Amino acid sequence: MATVVRGERRPFGPIANDVSGLASTLSQVGGEGVCRWKMLMNGMHLEGEWNCVEYVVIEPGASVGEHVHLRTEEIYYIVSGRAVVTMDGVEIHAEAGDLITTPIGSAHSIANRGDEDMHFFVTEVFPNAGPAKAPARVHVPGLLADRADGADIRSASVDLTPYFTGDWQRFRLVEVAAGSRWEETVPAGTSVVLHVLEGSARIAVDSIGHTGGAGLSVAVPPRYPFTVDDTSGSGRVSLIVTEVGVA
Structure with a gap:
């Protein structure tokens, strides 16, 4: 807050x-x-x-x-x-x-x-x-699907709003293929926490990078752009994303 x-x-x-x-x-x-x-x-x-x-x-x-x-x-x-x-x-x-x-x-x-x-x-x-x-x-892994835009990224999304009274938005599982990049900008009314499950990644927020393997967590405030790059060299990086609304 x-x-x-x-x-x-x-x-x-x-x-x-x-x-x-x-x-x-x-x-x-x-x-x-x-x-x-x-x-x-x-x-x-x-x-x-x-x-x-x-x-x-x-x-x-x-x-x-x-x-x-x-x-x-x-x-x-x-x-x-x-x-x-x-x-x-x-x-x-x-x-x-x-x-x-x-x-x-x-x-x-x-x-x-x-x-x-x-x-x-x-x-x-x-x-x-x-x-x-x-x-x-x-x-959640049972909901994984390829992205419609053809990017080498799979994702699953759970809408949390039916389960809570608070400002929860979505919970996502995202898999980024070896050598690929996932990039987004957090919307104005949202803040997110990314958490790496498997593989290793460089997570850059507003161009400042954080590199690590399973267990790396990065919080991204509203309006900030971020990128996730697979740095494992093989396989994929898998991460979860928790989204909460900002009044």
Whole structure:
């Protein structure tokens, strides 16, 4: 959200971070075992009603205990491994590529009952007025399609507005082929966070580049142009894009 200084609105610029240096948390929110966690973006530094952007790793047999968000709405995107999300007493079995929406007021927990680490990406946004919506699970890779303009890019898009009261817009999965470039300009009423899932990329925002592999996150404010170039030399770069409205 922007900051007002002496009556003047002061926006923030782009932010870059990655998933290195995760903190270890024991019995998170009353859960079991060890989780590794990092806040990638604090909402006070983003345009729009973001609360936070986080990355969490749950070790085998561990969990984040049941809790209720009374002030934010939330999404989980399962990056790797398998998860059991319990939402208002109902178990949701999720796998890599699943997007889980958590409405305000829902009691939820997430556990790793598998034998490998489970990674997931978290975004929380402040709500608006209105009744809470029902939770949902969407397998985003199943929606991937080639772009109509013939570019060597595949994308999938989930409209988040039916699931929340807040200023959520879209959640996207984008795959950029080896040696290709994806470029966009963020609309005036939107801010986005890009997060690399696979491969390596150079993400340039207003010509300032940030290069990294899986776990690189870049926040792009309204009206800023950005480009994503595959730098792996083979294969593709895959990334997720969370879009939130800016009043």
